[in-house]
Amino acid sequence: MPEIRKDPVFGRWVIIASERGLRPNEFRPGGAGDGHACPFCAGNEALTPPVIYSLPGPAGGWRLRVVRNKFPALTSEGSSDNRREGIYNRMDGMGFHEVVIETPEHGRLLEEMPVEAIADVLKTFMLRIKEIKKDPRIKYVMIFKNHGRNAGASLLHPHSQIIAMPMAPLRVMQEIDGAADYHIERGTCVFCDIVTEEISFKRRVVAENSSFLAVTPYASRFSFETWILPKKHFSHFENIPETEAGALAEVLKTALGKLSASLPDLSYNLIVHSMPVQEPEAEHFHWHIEIMPKLTHVAGFEWGTGFYINTVSPEDAAEILNTGQTYKI
Amino acid sequence: MPEIRKDPVFGRWVIIASERGLRPNEFRPGGAGDGHACPFCAGNEALTPPVIYSLPGPAGGWRLRVVRNKFPALTSEGSSDNRREGIYNRMDGMGFHEVVIETPEHGRLLEEMPVEAIADVLKTFMLRIKEIKKDPRIKYVMIFKNHGRNAGASLLHPHSQIIAMPMAPLRVMQEIDGAADYHIERGTCVFCDIVTEEISFKRRVVAENSSFLAVTPYASRFSFETWILPKKHFSHFENIPETEAGALAEVLKTALGKLSASLPDLSYNLIVHSMPVQEPEAEHFHWHIEIMPKLTHVAGFEWGTGFYINTVSPEDAAEILNTGQTYKI
Numbered sequence: 340m341p342e343i344r345k346d347p348v349f350g351r352w353v354i355i356a357s358e359r360g361l362r363p364n365e366f367r368p369g370g371a372g373d374g375h376a377c378p379f380c381a382g383n384e385a386l387t388p389p390v391i392y393s394l395p396g397p398a399g400g401w402r403l404r405v406v407r408n409k410f411p412a413l414t415s416e417g418s419s420d421n422r423r424e425g426i427y428n429r430m431d432g433m434g435f436h437e438v439v440i441e442t443p444e445h446g447r448l449l450e451e452m453p454v455e456a457i458a459d460v461l462k463t464f465m466l467r468i469k470e471i472k473k474d475p476r477i478k479y480v481m482i483f484k485n486h487g488r489n490a491g492a493s494l495l496h497p498h499s500q501i502i503a504m505p506m507a508p509l510r511v512m513q514e515i516d517g518a519a520d521y522h523i524e525r526g527t528c529v530f531c532d533i534v535t536e537e538i539s540f541k542r543r544v545v546a547e548n549s550s551f552l553a554v555t556p557y558a559s560r561f562s563f564e565t566w567i568l569p570k571k572h573f574s575h576f577e578n579i580p581e582t583e584a585g586a587l588a589e590v591l592k593t594a595l596g597k598l599s600a601s602l603p604d605l606s607y608n609l610i611v612h613s614m615p616v617q618e619p620e621a622e623h624f625h626w627h628i629e630i631m632p633k634l635t636h637v638a639g640f641e642w643g644t645g646f647y648i649n650t651v652s653p654e655d656a657a658e659i660l661n662t663g664q665t666y667k668i
Numbered sequence: 669m670p671e672i673r674k675d676p677v678f679g680r681w682v683i684i685a686s687e688r689g690l691r692p693n694e695f696r697p698g699g700a701g702d703g704h705a706c707p708f709c710a711g712n713e714a715l716t717p718p719v720i721y722s723l724p725g726p727a728g729g730w731r732l733r734v735v736r737n738k739f740p741a742l743t744s745e746g747s748s749d750n751r752r753e754g755i756y757n758r759m760d761g762m763g764f765h766e767v768v769i770e771t772p773e774h775g776r777l778l779e780e781m782p783v784e785a786i787a788d789v790l791k792t793f794m795l796r797i798k799e800i801k802k803d804p805r806i807k808y809v810m811i812f813k814n815h816g817r818n819a820g821a822s823l824l825h826p827h828s829q830i831i832a833m834p835m836a837p838l839r840v841m842q843e844i845d846g847a848a849d850y851h852i853e854r855g856t857c858v859f860c861d862i863v864t865e866e867i868s869f870k871r872r873v874v875a876e877n878s879s880f881l882a883v884t885p886y887a888s889r890f891s892f893e894t895w896i897l898p899k900k901h902f903s904h905f906e907n908i909p910e911t912e913a914g915a916l917a918e919v920l921k922t923a924l925g926k927l928s929a930s931l932p933d934l935s936y937n938l939i940v941h942s943m944p945v946q947e948p949e950a951e952h953f954h955w956h957i958e959i960m961p962k963l964t965h966v967a968g969f970e971w972g973t974g975f976y977i978n979t980v981s982p983e984d985a986a987e988i989l990n991t992g993q994t995y996k997i
Contacts, residue, residue: 348846348847349842351889353887353888353977353978354975354978356977356978426861426865427865513842521676529676532676558680560682646680646682646837646839647680648685
């Protein structure tokens with residue numbers, strides 16, 4: 340069983356999951372690079388654990404499936420109790436790890452799918468969070484997508500992941516605390532203020548509709564980093580009206596489409612930042628999506644300090660994306 | 669001139685340095701991969717900015733050189749004052765960025781060098797910090813080494829970097845705050861306690877002598893992550909007696925040598941964690957070195973949460989390193 344260990348200095352949690360080292364990797368020599376043995380393709384359903392949720396497709400097939408991760412970082416056994424080990428703390432690796440297979444088509448990019456199909460993926464995320472958070476042991480549900488080799492993806496077939504865990508991770512808490520400090524100081528939500536500032540400044544806007552805004556953030560850590568912010572304040576992603584999924588899908592499709600057009604062979608990480616699932620809506624925290632293209636390897640300086648060097652200003656990045664230029668690394 | 673922007677949520681600083689995008693990269697198609705045009709090789713001194721410090725080598729040559737980085741992340745011009753920009757904060761990219769060329773030999777690994785030569789590199793770090801911190805605008809001096817393509821290195825020739833900056837970076841402050849909390853709660857230094865615990869537990873020790881200990885830390889974020897801890901409490905790396913440099917070089921050589929033997933084609937980041945340079949010695953913070961091998965690309969989950977998944981436990985990692993086994997990724 341995986342275990343979760345706490346760093347005694349930072350209070351940072353680390354999952355030690357030896358079984359996960361065994362998972363297949365298409366990008367590795369000898370991996371399933373030709374797609375024939377892809378466990379996410381239609382016809383290969385027997386290669387994945389049993390389905391948790393699916394949406395029907397044409398001819399009795401499926402258009403989206405959610406399955407348990409075959410090599411989970413966390414498992415449903417074990418307790419969420421803290422235990423001491425010498426001067427250290429640990430707990431069982433209790434939680435859930437699911438995979439959302441976004442389409443039966445192996446080589447399809449998310450941004451190439453119709454808006455309705457992208458909305459289905461987003462609605463599935465919301466539905467799964469609402470279901471998983473009924474388990475009171477679960478404190479946080481992380482939704483993320485790794486696309487491409489540089490972003491740490493081990494399979495090419497379009498998919499996202501859901502990890503439900505028994506504590507709120509450190510960086511999530513730091514983000515919420517930072518937003519709470521801003522709210523105490525100024526009486527407003529920092530993300531609502533960012534939306535207002537960016538609409539007025541214009542030069543960092545990449546996509547916009549009546550409900551959502553995509554921008555290259557002021558203090559972008561990575562070249563072409565892009566955030567999608569809802570214009571309406573909600574703390575929990577899963578609490579937005581289901582009717583908003585289409586508008587979000589539209590802005591996501593535009594933003595990913597522009598990134599993909601300007602950055603050949605794009606790799607990226609997409610992460611939904613949301614409130615811990617057992618907490619109520621809060622005035623100071625506003626859910627959003629962060630997309631981080633991985634153009635270069637992050638170097639030691641960044642790791643050691645949380646202090647990033649970015650060689651493309653967000654204003655230049657937005658201009659390149661909006662004019663459809665190709666960026667050469 | 670580079671600028672430094674502050675993220676309004678985290679208080680995280682980001683350097684926006686467009687000029688750095690122009691630097692050469694040996695690992696890129698068309699880069700100086702054959703070593704002939706390497707600016708760090710003996711005979712090519714004219715390709716680097718003027719030398720800041722050097723140690724003499726045989727036959728009138730040099731055995732170590734420190735030069736300004738030709739593509740600096742920060743420059744000596746500008747002020748360290750904070751300025752507002754809409755709802756955001758920024759300052760000029762003021763600071764120093766130096767390169768320590770560790771040897772005139774292009775293909776030599778640090779761990780292959782004699783202990784005395786490694787000690788020279790460490791003594792050079794101390795000397796440069798002591799010199800740079802005379803400038804009161806400088807609050808932190810980061811010493812780091814990126815080795816190999818996966819670790820973000822752009823040149824193969826053995827070198828380390830020194831970045832001096834006008835603020836203490838966020839993660840450094842979080843580490844010091846975490847250690848201060850531990851000290852308030854238990855009255856002891858968390859790093860002194862780690863040294864005691866690890867010497868007694870034994871199974872995570874990779875190298876040891878009378879002054880230093882190398883361990884795979886309890887909550888390792890990365891497979892084969894290795895820390896070097898001084899047994900004697902000092903907050904500032906640059907304050908240790910110069911006579912200790914040999915002992916540190918010995919443990920560093922052993923630790924890197926074991927990593928290199930078990931992990932073929934090793935890439936790693938090495939970072940010195942030390943106290944902000946203008947602060948006094950403190951009971952709660954203890955300088956140390958962190959070495960992070962880069963075996964796989966860090967995936968989205970880690971970035972979004974500060975919550976890491978590691979597929980090799982530190983106990984297994986230490987055993988593999990100490991028995992000289994080769995680890996297959």
